Amino acid sequence: MKHACLSLFAVAALNTAAIAEDDWYPSKYGADDTKGAMNNLSPEATVKAAKLVKTGKVYALGVVTGPETPSWPGRSFSATVLQTNDGAGGSIGTGKATGHDDILMTYIGVGTQIDGFAHLGIDHRYYNGVSAREFYRSDGVIKFGTENILPTATRGVLLDMTKHYQQTPVKPGTAFTKADIDTAAKAAGVTIGKGDVVLFHTGWMAMAATDPKKFINEQPGLGKEGAEYLASLGVVMIGADTAALEAIPFEKADMPFIVHQTLLAKNGVHVLENIDTAALAADGATEFMFVLGQPRFKGTVQAVINPIAIR
Incomplete structure (x- = not known):
């Protein structure tokens, strides 16, 4: 009996350790926080970003959205x-x-878009551990709606992964790690910091015109380790010229969209998809002023956007 009790205590301890290891809420920004990493935006960061504008050249980062725009099946x-x-x-x-x-x-999730915190969660819990039961309504969520995303004018950083991997486009399934990010940032001469928006150029967007199905079903992108690393730096948004931001095929087949879960649910970092980075990459841009004011459609979990880069 004594041995049985000890065994039960051992199992309980292991289970507790497993839970503690993945204890992702409440948020470091506070148990009632709804802004996530956007708490890292500041007037000082906006003023600093404005000083990056040297030529006045403006880049539209959104793609044209229409009936032929590649999108996830059903949209x-x-x-x-x-x-x-x-x-x-x-x-x-x-x-x-x-x-x-x-x-x-x-569907709002067509074309260039931003994912709000109500879009993707973990076992029906979303940013800050909030249960879907608390905010889901079929006519619009009552918490985490994209109308509440703060207007953004901050520093943007472009990491050209075609240069890093010497591939155009980068091969599908390639997952960007911390080491990849650090190496690409060093090559670009930038240091990623608090309040930044990080964009990846992979060359994959060209696939949208030549093979729309492949564009959606396969892609290079951010890996889980890379997502955790960027979140730890205090960035507010992460995007790429791909439909999902993260690598597909997924790093682990039984853990689809782990990067979305890591960024949105666990760290409150917004995901940007289908960002047109081609012109920025062609001009060799590495940092710029990033501006976004999304449409304020009440209760939506995503928003079609056209972010602006200014150099």
Whole structure:
């Protein structure tokens, strides 16, 4: 009996250790925090980022979004344009005003996008350990909606992984580690810091036009170790010119989207997908001012965006 009790205590201790090892909430920013790593934004960082603007060249980092945009299976985009008159000569007032309105029937997760904290979690718990039961509503989440993401004007850093690996594009399934990130950053002459937005250029976006199915189903990207490392540096967003940011095939087949879980749920770092980094990479850009003001659609878990880089 004594030995049986000791065995039970040993098992309990092991289970407790396992739980403690993966104890990811409450957040280091506070048990009630909803901002995540965006707590690292500051007026000082914005002023410092503005000093990076030397030429005034502006880059649109968002892709054109439409019915042909590659997207995850099941997602779709449809637009209907309506005339506000009969289209055959009718107009409004003596100024003969005419015009059009439009209706979008679309998944928000199509094209260039930002993932909010309600998008992906761990066993029905999301950022700061909040249960889906506390915020999920079919007509819009009541917590972590993307309308609450802070407006961002901060330093952006581009890591050109095609140079690091000497591959264009980088091979699918390649998972970026801490060592890869450090080496690429050193080559770029940048030090990644608190409040930064980090973007990866892999050359993979060209696949969207030539092989849309492959563009979605395979891709190089951030690995779990790399995600943990960047989160530890206090970055606020991480993105890439790929549809998922993380490497596919996944590092572990039985742990899909572990990078999303690591960033969104465990660390409160927003994920950016389908970022058009080609022009920045072509110009040899390594740091710039990054600006984002996402549409404030109430209760959405993702948002279609067009971030801006300014050099």
